[in-house]
Amino acid sequence: MPVLRDFFITLSENQFLNSAAQKYGLKMGAQSVVAGTNIPEVIESMKELNAQGISCTVDNLGEFVYEKSEATNAKERILAVIEAIHENDVDAHVSLKPSQLGLDIDFDFCYENLMEIVGKAHEYNIHVNFDMEDYDRLQPSFDMMEKITQVYDNVGTVIQAYFFNAKENIEKYKNYRLRIVKGAYKESPEVAYQDKNDIDLNFIELIEYHLLNGKFTSIATHDHNIINHVKQFVKDHNIPNDKFEFQMLYGFRKEMQLELAKEGYNFCTYVPFGDDWYGYFMRRLAERPQNLNLVTKQVFTK
Ligand code: FAD
Numbered sequence: 001m002p003v004l005r006d007f008f009i010t011l012s013e014n015q016f017l018n019s020a021a022q023k024y025g026l027k028m029g030a031q032s033v034v035a036g037t038n039i040p041e042v043i044e045s046m047k048e049l050n051a052q053g054i055s056c057t058v059d060n061l062g063e064f065v066y067e068k069s070e071a072t073n074a075k076e077r078i079l080a081v082i083e084a085i086h087e088n089d090v091d092a093h094v095s096l097k098p099s100q101l102g103l104d105i106d107f108d109f110c111y112e113n114l115m116e117i118v119g120k121a122h123e124y125n126i127h128v129n130f131d132m133e134d135y136d137r138l139q140p141s142f143d144m145m146e147k148i149t150q151v152y153d154n155v156g157t158v159i160q161a162y163f164f165n166a167k168e169n170i171e172k173y174k175n176y177r178l179r180i181v182k183g184a185y186k187e188s189p190e191v192a193y194q195d196k197n198d199i200d201l202n203f204i205e206l207i208e209y210h211l212l213n214g215k216f217t218s219i220a221t222h223d224h225n226i227i228n229h230v231k232q233f234v235k236d237h238n239i240p241n242d243k244f245e246f247q248m249l250y251g252f253r254k255e256m257q258l259e260l261a262k263e264g265y266n267f268c269t270y271v272p273f274g275d276d277w278y279g280y281f282m283r284r285l286a287e288r289p290q291n292l293n294l295v296t297k298q299v300f301t302k
Pocket of ligand 1: 132133222223252269270
């Protein structure tokens with residue numbers, strides 16, 4: 001399995017395939033896990049989820065941007081999404097990747113872009129989450145969050161359990177709203193656990209720490225064992241429902257998403273949309289090669 005994981009992660013980083021995929025639209029089954037390519041489509045998808053008692057975090061797909069013009073386009077699009085959430089009264093917040101807004105180009109340029117986005121979201125009382133990318137972008141993203149939260153309080157980020165320094169970071173950033181995940185990128189054994197059991201154990205430890213000591217916790221996983229563990233833990237420690245939520249990705253374990261919402265837990269679906277779906281989709285295949293079923297289903301149902 002690690003070989004397949006590496007294979008799909010390598011594909012996710014291939015610039016040529018990425019551009020080709022954008023040109024040919026949502027193919028290869030990606031439409032089951034990406035909620036459309038434009039704002040009206042994603043608003044419709046989120047309204048449907050809201051009607052089922054599920055809130056959303058919306059992601060304008062895109063990452064690893066190296067041209068200022070591209071980062072500016074991404075900023076304009078995210079501003080338009082925020083406007084659309086407000087106008088349509090959708091129960092949603094925003095997730096974004098700092099590298100899409102120019103983190104790799106210039107810190108200050110990225111800061112200006114993010115300040116505009118977070119400022120607009122703040123006007124409408126909308127939270128903004130900085131997704132965490134790979135290790136090289138970890139500290140710059142935390143630095144960015146710290147700088148922006150000197151002005152605005154509607155920002156949080158992600159802690160990835162595979163990193164050795166995750167515990168240190170969760171303690172440092174416990175006063176932020178945090179999403180806790182296992183981690184989706186290929187990282188070196190010098191900085192990250194490679195073994196699934198080690199990652200799972202650290203994941204549980206981080207979730208428990210933030211539930212007991214931190215601000216709002218988003219537990220983002222499709223892993224039923226972890227979810228069941230959390231359900232028992234919050235019960236045992238009398239942690240109220242308004243201190244945490246479960247999150248899953250759009251299109252995955254749909255029945256479980258609904259069940260959790262029906263059981264009365266806050267549930268939030270991560271809803272990606274846009275043309276730049278290729279890297280996101282390849283990472284989902286890397287995590288779970290069974291997701292290839294989505295591809296074969298697409299091919300055979302045409
Ligand atoms: P896994 O370890 O993939 O799966 C554990 C077990 O759960 C599997 O063995 C299987 O039994 C079951 N299972 C999992 N998926 C399914 C399925 N589809 N159907 C049936 N059973 C299943 N990563 C980042 O690095 N940065 C981020 O900012 C980030 N944000 C995320 C936001 C959300 C909302 C989510 C859900 C994930 C995010 N991730 C992010 C990805 C995350 O790091 C993991 O790579 C991804 O969630 C896979 O791990 P898992 O916890 O779902 O469980």
